[in-house]
Amino acid sequence: MITQIPIGRFSDRRGRKMPMLLGLLTFTILPPLYLHATNAYILLPIRALGGVGASAVWPLAMAMIIDQADGANRGSAMGWYNAAFYSALALGPLLGGFLYDFFGLEAPFYFWAVLGAASVIMVYFRVPEPERKEVELGRLPPKVKERLVSAGYGLTFMACCCVVFWSGVVGGFNFAMLPSYAAGLGLSATDVGLIYLAYGGTTALSNIYFGRQSDRGRRKLLIFSGCLAGAIAFAFLPQAVGLIQVVLLFAAMGTGLGASSPAAAALIADTSCTSRRGETYGIFNTARMSGVVVGPLVAGLTADAYGVNGAVVAFVVMAAAVTLFTLTVREPRGRSA
Secondary structure, three states, rough: OOOOHHOOOOOOOOHOHHHHHHHHHHHHHHHHHHOOOOOOHHHHHHHHHHHHHOOOOOOOEEEEEEHHHOHHHHHHHHHHHHHHHHHHHHHHHHHHHHHEEEEEEEEHHHHHHHHHHHHHHHHHOOOOOOOOOOOOOOOOOOOOOOEEOOOOOOOHHHHHEEEEEEHHHHHHHHHHOOOHHHHOOOOOOHHHHHHHHHHHHHHHHHHHHHHHHOOOOHHHHHHHHHHOOOOOOHHHHHHHHHHHHHOOOOOOOOHHHHHHHHHHHHHHHHHHHOHHHHHHHHHHHHHHHHHHHHHHHHHHHHHHHHHHHHHHHHHHHHHHHHHEEEEEEHOOOOOOO
């Protein structure tokens, strides 16, 4: 959470490819270290270094994609990016559990390291360094720093950040409360896996579809309706009594995120400067990680005080607030380059 913005700024000045390669390298060398962590004092620094590595991957990946996507296809590009992310969220636990069951505890970690190494090789040989745009169209003298957010779009920028903050909050709820919520309904661990699969799968697929739709216009409508769908789905969780109902509600949440997230990511690019996109998406992803931090804290505190349903009510309130805030979004009349 605290390193994405500085790394994003660094990439704007020095380039994106090398920091991303270093970040991916941590995905290669850290997984085996987990196996040698004998207590929390050893595990926490490993996790912290992993967080720094992730900070050099996610915002820079988004900036690199936007750098190479024209204004008419940004929503689609961000939809595919988010689809890849949520596909891993849907399939990762299933694959990790399979490797653990059949090959032991070490197998998922070494497979993770292999994927990290493959990513390093792929990015090194196949991903070009985007051309840096220090001054856009000669409008500013070389030593004048461009404004991060276009004039009049400050609330739009904040609202789009709130959209991904909400997606992080939902992830935090899943990490902290979903097992307890499922246990209260008498659901098994396998059922929890199916819920994750429904949530991640629908999020991935809907990102692709709604990413394309956002390029046709009405990004504000997609952002608002997606957040509203998530709020309504959360509001109905206390009334769910079985696996099918829970799966459908989490699928609705995933669909809502799929509608709002690519539109928000594309709108961020439409309303911010080209030469500071590493910093821009550092802020954007920091908002997401803030939600991942806030979500479990709110879930834990409210659940301890009022039970699991009390935590759900708190999340509905947050969802409603974010949904209302998205009404402040303004869409630019023309797409920037």
